Amino acid sequence: MEYRQLGRSGLRVPALSLGTGTFGGQGPLFSNWGTTDAREAASLIDICLEHGASLFDSADVYSDGASETVLGQAIKGRRDQVMISTKLGLPMGQGPNDYGTARSRLIAGTEQALSRLGTDYIDLLQLHAFDAHTPIEEVLVTLDDLIRAGKIRYIGVSNFAGWQIMKSLSIAERHGLSRYVANQVYYSLVGRDYEWDLMPLGEDQGLGALVWSPLGWGRLTGKISRNKPAPTQSRLHETSQFGPPVDDAKLYDIIDVLDEIAVETGKTVPQVAINWLLQRPTVSSVIIGARNQQQLIDNLGAIGWSLDKGQIARLNRVSDRTPPYPHYPYYTQDGFALLNPPARH
Template identity: 45%
Template sequence: MDYVTMGRSGLKVSRACLGTMNFGSGDHPLAGCGEGEAAQIIGAFLDRGNNFVDTADAYTGGQSEEVVGRAIKGRRDEVVLATKGFMRQGHGPNHRGLSRAHLTRALEASLLRLGTDHIDLYQCHGWDDTTPIEETMATLDGFVRSGKVRYIGCSNFTAAQIVEAQWAADRAGTTPFISLQPQYSLIARSIEAEILPTCERHGLGTLVYSPLGSGVLTGRYGRDNDPDEDSRLGRFLKAGIPAARTWAQELLSDRNLDIVEEVRTVAAELGTTSTAVALAWVRQRPGVTSVIIGPRTPEQLDGALASLTLDLPAETLARLDEVSQTTTIPLVNGVNDPTRPAATRPGRS
């Protein structure tokens, strides 16, 4: 098993990180993997020597954390367990964000749902411009000193926000971030411009999400066919939420489908799958520590793990780089990576 160090720390993680955003059942729009199958996926993932599992308090209304907690019971010491806080968890004004009030409540709730006494990597799920970053970093440092959290990280932060956070921790002599969780794939490459270099300078490793572009890069979508109703994009296209429909439609832009066609061509030439090509490209990119995979079935897990062992030839990497080159847009404030092209700025992970 190939383990790597996360950022400027001693934490060893597998190159594959199991994403659990789909774990849960019921009417939640992201729920697509029931508890029985989720437990099989987690067990198989760990049995193969992988140790990195990522969830969040916002995933499937908290179900994801509960499912993960029950699945790793008895194997807790094998797991580098990551979760996140920030998203709204109640109706009051202090039930969202990165304030001491909200994060303290959110951490305690996550510990309860996960059935554990500590989180290995606790991440800020987004930037909060209503809370001083000094308060956030001091609060997270308190979690570490209490033993309830081992390491801290962030998700969806811009380069400038990473710098602010690390400087705040340095000034106060408190715990810095060791990781960033950004979106990264052949259709969403804008973190290369500023964010990845900033992570390197400031000691952050990366666990990248949506390496398959929310499923677009699997090759299951094309210009001549509508997404299946049971697919993630299909569910969002038929949802009654305008923003969700717009996000799904933009993912199927002409630019993105051009990339999909090139990935299909490469896959045929190499005798492999589009999924394997897209995942291999991400794994081989400079600055990527771990790649988050989000299987909904044991079969998808098998395919994803096999794909992460594929090494693409240099000439193939160059072809994929050329077809997927992108430009950035001006910085704006927001939870998601604001340098991401508008056509690839979906909901957060």
Template identity: 40%
Template structure:
């Protein structure tokens, strides 16, 4: 396993993190399907492989994921980094959702109880909340850190402008600052390269990646013929907006590289992400031990520069304004002189 400091912090995490979203059972059976015994097998293998970074959320299977993960990591609590998230609805009341001070305090206490721990290593706000002032959210997070219930804080699924505003406010007021952004990023979903990654690079915020295989699309198990089969996961849990026909053309090239390396499409896709300089850690969620074993081998796969460049060229997102104008208007003379 390889390790990295998360953002500008001193928190050392494994380059592969274990995502426990599949733990438990619930209203999305294609996702929530791993019981306690099988979860134990997966977590023990992850620990054996050197993974020290485990991710869950209070919204996964109505908190069952936190409960299962907490029991499994109890004996190794001091050795591991546990991240959990809050923000999605966890009760019928209007105040039982979002990023208000009331809900974050209640959600944190509930997560601590389910995880059976005195503190959360990385507490992540799971979504945006247009109904709560940003200042209120950030002050609440700071207070949770000062109370010792949370060690570090992060955000997930926020636009770059909001994260930038938050970091600036945190610095100005001396509040605990975000060290991590957990964002969707994959070969067929590179939107964060427009604004989010430049912001993170400029502000020392570490990037952890969720759904690096685009919900399993890049695992290679889906084809043009079976994509809509009601028995597969993507048919019932596919909210990724990439064009599927274009995605299959990308997957054809990924399969060719996989054959060349004696690897799998999933390993190639993960290896590409792990080679991106701003990526701190990649979350791999598995419901089967064979999937976990396959994903673990991606750490050992070093793609040559020309193959990384090929994948980059095949999947590079179309530049957005004003980014394309800035690139077009760059002074070539000055750029050449400062090389």
């Protein structure tokens, strides 16, 4: 397994990590993802550790805490072999303080996550969304206190806009507080919006990307193609509503190229799609998911080899789309591109 620095921090993380959204399987969304129990989770973690994938990502809202509980049970007795990443901030109840990132919520949420995970520290705690109701200074001071108390070691964000991250980093620097080092983002061949603002920000400010849903909410698993649309019983119909829409014509063009390159490389479509992400700027780790051992082993096969420059160029070309203002001049006019070059590829 290749290990990479997590942004501008001293923490090295595996290029592939395991998402635990399938653990627990409670509720309409997460039961569609999977219903992995502690025994099954332990066997998946065994495979990950055998391949060197030692980072496991969760969140308090995954199956209403059950994902963290199952993960904690599955790593019992081998905490020193794994790294835990989790998230908080989204609603965990109906009460006025059951959501957000106010001081009381951050402290209580961290303590509850530690209890469910059966550990006394979290390697990486990420805010699941920006909380417009809480002053950024309050958030950062609380996170800094939790780091100083040894409850968490590194901090990051997820689903933040670029200005929200930049303002937070500026306030942290001004007050000498711990900085965010990670940004957990949606990024795939069918969803390249990350490249427009957040990738240049991450490169400039030292935030490593942890990529979630690298297969575009199940669209790039190799199970659907131009002549084989998703079956009516596919869980894609249930889960795709939570991700950005994808034009069918564009999707099938991308899948056509993925199929061609899979044949050329002797790899599977998911392996090719994930390997493309591993070549992208700022990506520290791609979070893979698995409902069973076979899926996990296949996804782990995305590393240990590389697409060639020609194959990467073909995937770039077929998946590219015109970015919104003010980004598009940088791609279409030499003068703008000279002043504002894209992130290094």
